[in-house]
Amino acid sequence: GEDVEQSLFLSVREGDSSVINCTYTDSSSTYLYWYKQEPGAGLQLLTYIFSNMDMKQDQRLTVLLNKKDKHLSLRIADTQTGDSAIYFCAESIGDYKLSFGAGTTVTVRA
Amino acid sequence: ETGVTQSPTHLIKTRGQQVTLRCSSQSGHNTVSWYQQALGQGPQFIFQYYREEENGRGNFPPRFSGLQFPNYSSELNVNALELDDSALYLCASSLSSAKNIQYFGAGTRLSVL
Numbered sequence: 001g002e003d004v005e006q007s008l009f010l011s012v013r014e015g016d017s018s019v020i021n022c023t024y025t026d027s028s029s030t031y032l033y034w035y036k037q038e039p040g041a042g043l044q045l046l047t048y049i050f051s052n053m054d055m056k057q058d059q060r061l062t063v064l065l066n067k068k069d070k071h072l073s074l075r076i077a078d079t080q081t082g083d084s085a086i087y088f089c090a091e092s093i094g095d096y097k098l099s100f101g102a103g104t105t106v107t108v109r110a
Numbered sequence: 111e112t113g114v115t116q117s118p119t120h121l122i123k124t125r126g127q128q129v130t131l132r133c134s135s136q137s138g139h140n141t142v143s144w145y146q147q148a149l150g151q152g153p154q155f156i157f158q159y160y161r162e163e164e165n166g167r168g169n170f171p172p173r174f175s176g177l178q179f180p181n182y183s184s185e186l187n188v189n190a191l192e193l194d195d196s197a198l199y200l201c202a203s204s205l206s207s208a209k210n211i212q213y214f215g216a217g218t219r220l221s222v223l
Contacts, residue, residue: 042215043202092210
């Protein structure tokens with residue numbers, strides 16, 4: 001089945017780390033993704049991880065994948081006000097389609 | 111900036127009308143996918159085009175149709191518009207060798223009154 005679930009809201013203090021969690025259902029997904037959407041804008045591909053990897057780090061972003069539990073997380077180090085946005089977790093279905101969660105709204109407070 | 115451009119940015123239509131949305135893919139990308147994002151929700155896959163043919167389709171009725179042109183640009187057509195078609199329509203482009211590494215445009219906001 002295709003069902004991606006993530007918590008709806010996260011509030012974090014500027015300078016702290018943010019952790020956004022996601023669960024997915026399709027064990028055959030080749031890729032798992034994190035996209036960012038700012039108000040009134042399209043989706044920005046932040047990072048993606050191949051399903052045979054456990055971790056991927058890219059500057060302030062760290063992605064952890066637990067394939068056994070079908071759990072994906074995104075950690076943002078030293079969260080800044082510009083990180084306030086909606087973050088979408090997604091899984092690949094087949095070789096052509098992405099299935100998205102409903103998004104986590106991250107609010108960074110001073 | 112992904113290089114994926116969509117037009118128009120906003121559109122207002124009335125119920126029953128038809129609409130055409132356009133997308134130009136990132137340079138070098140020959141595969142285009144379309145998604146519908148209703149307010150407060152994640153994007154839902156409509157269909158994908160590769161080599162000017164539909165390469166996969168989501169759970170959308172036939173009144174949602176598309177085209178891809180030799181220059182890889184694409185159109186999404188929606189006939190007999192319904193109020194529930196009001197949404198942000200997103201286009202994404204990718205390489206044929208990595209069809210599900212998709213880069214999105216800014217979208218077209220469609221309002222159906």
